[in-house]
Amino acid sequence: MALLARGKGVLGGQAIAESLGIESERDLEALRRRLAAMTRDGQLARNRRGGYGLAVKMDLVPGRVIGHPDGFGFVHPDAGGEDLFLPPKQMRLVLHGDRVLASVTRVDRRGRREGAVAEVLERANDTVVGRFQVESGIAFVVPDEPRIHQDVMIPAGREAEARSGDMVVTRIIEQPDARRQPVGEVVEVLGVTMNARLAGDIALMSHGIPSDWPREALAQADGVAQTVSGKQRRGREDLRKLPLVTIDGADAKDFDDAVYCEPAGRGFRLIVAIADVSAYVGPDSPLDEEAQRRGTSVYLPDRVVPMLPEALSNGICSLNPDVERLCMCCEMRLDEKGRMKESRFFQGVMRSHARLTYDQVWRMLDGGDKSLRQRHRALMPHLENLYAAFKALRGARERRGAIDFDSKEVGFEFTGGGQVAAIVPLERNPAHLIIEECMIAANVAAARFLEKAKIPAPFRVHPPPQADRLEDLKQFLREIGLKPDWRGKPKPSDFARVIEQTHGRRDEYLIHEVLLRAQSLAVYQTENEGHFGLALKAYTHFTSPIRRYPDLLVHRAIGHLLERKKKSEYPYAPEKMERLCESSSMCDRRAEEASRDVDERLKCLWLSEHVGASFNGVVSGVTSFGLFVELEETLVQGLVHVSTLPNDYYHFDPIHHRLTGDRAGRIWRLADPVRVTVTRVDVAERKVDFALAEESAGKGGDGKRRRKKRRKG
16 A cells, blocks of 8 residues: 555556565465455555556545435445445446445536446345246346346246246346346245245345354354353352343343342442353354354344354353353442442353343332232342332433433234234333343443443444434424424434423324434444434443344453453454444344335235225325325335325425425425325335325315414414
8 A cells, every 4th residue: 555655656466566575476476365355445446457556546436336226326435425426327337235446427516426337346246136027038037125226137047937926036147237237047936925934034135134054153053062161150250149130022032131239328239241152252263253244133023033043142142040151240330310430340150030021020110910029029129229220320311311212113913824913012111221221321331441441342333413404303393393492513412302392292203203314323433432312422332242243342352351361362453343343333234124124014014905994194204296104003104195185286395394285275294193095005015005085185284274373363
């Protein structure tokens, strides 16, 4: 890099070798590999004559392609910053997810950059999942991922007995270029009848989520002893008699956190014990490489795709009751106002005294289940201490102004054949919040510990909202009668005050969704920049190493410090840790997208049995082409197209999120309650069409009623 930076232009491989004084065949081969790696990473670009130059000096931008269903796309630069627009002609060369070097070809009047693909660095799609079609004797696969807008052509003899309409997995054998679409072969026929299993399979394959275990990783997992040995206990603090308990959902199978609390002066001594996965999964081992590739466990309605094999995730690393387990512990001293006065970390060995569920804990704490309280009478004082500590932590959270979104979630009930029998709301009780606050406290302690030690580790960073979203948000909030009072850059407490104003409103949930959309994405990075949503100066993820790779990295960093190892023995240089943070952020987003895709498909599958039925809903989005409506109970979203609204000329106001009829004065706005009828459901495309029911079509939204009121005044 330094040689090319000092040079006057592009240098060939031989010229670089001579300048560096490299002569031996071994060193020349190492140089060739290094140049190839730097080219793949986008640091260098190679011209047609084989010369190497710095990409940045050649005005080339390395980045990841983000496709759009309408045929255009963007390049998101590796270094961050504004995306580069790719017109449809350039998108013919690539597929969504590819890494490229792009050049800036023009800047439009609004200052937005347009680009062209100079070189494809990495193809992201070895396989594509989609629907097999045959038209006029020509076979092709329509990708299920809408951001892959090019069909994959299937040559004769490569159909693998797929029939038109089947969902299939296609292996790409020729990537797209300027002259042709991608070409592939069918390698697996998934089926045609949509159900929970097929929906999950499609999501996992479409998003490239690994579900099969490499032989080496399984062999390593199977070789791990399922009991704690005397050698492993040595040097660890003995917590086996401390009544630590796990509190999780009723269907949980892996337990990676246990808690205990007792009074300490006017405050509390809180211990959060976490499964010590780092004791079983070492850096660069087959298990570690696979965990890094997966990044996180993926939770789908009909299954879990774990980050670690079952022998670890449900076995020796899970804090199952009445068995010894190795743990990494965070002990915290809290005052009566929930402020953390001090904390320490240590390696321990524990025995969980009970596997409790959220429902059981709350039934005991609110006094409603006396038989359950009697059964766990030895644990009741500790659970009550935990509840008192939670109230103190919750008070501290409210005082610092953390944002507390009240989001709704739904779950699915299935028939024996995997069809959706019902969509049911998921309820959270205060026991969920008790564990949430304990985990946040331990995560904060871990972040402070690592920041003080100045060791490369992943922080969980949530940046403040981007300025361009805030003004539109303020306009919307004022339009629906709320009073955002921030000036310039808002603080978390400004959002918290807005949320307080929504309590008791029918559209409370939707307003929270709008506020949530205005937030930036949280990411993993080595530089601590705080967590805006939680109003914290330092935050990381420490409490779930069974299911999140960054947590495992945090455990290794803490373990390195506790064991007082040399700096040279730490396996992560800052650059390597930053790459792992980027990979973990990508895996985190990938898992969320896959889970959301399955949910959307299953919601459509359920609604396809209710075409013609009417439901209450709320306007969740307003566009120039119509209203998006979300059903109240099931959270299914669909479109009321503008052409189906009462006959009128409609004008779209993007600032106030509303459609206004020119003649009749009907107004439909974000958060308006409406009643809709299901007119069409396309499960394959995950699209739902609604029409306004008669009682809603005739009157418009709340906006019209307020307008009439003003006229009378």
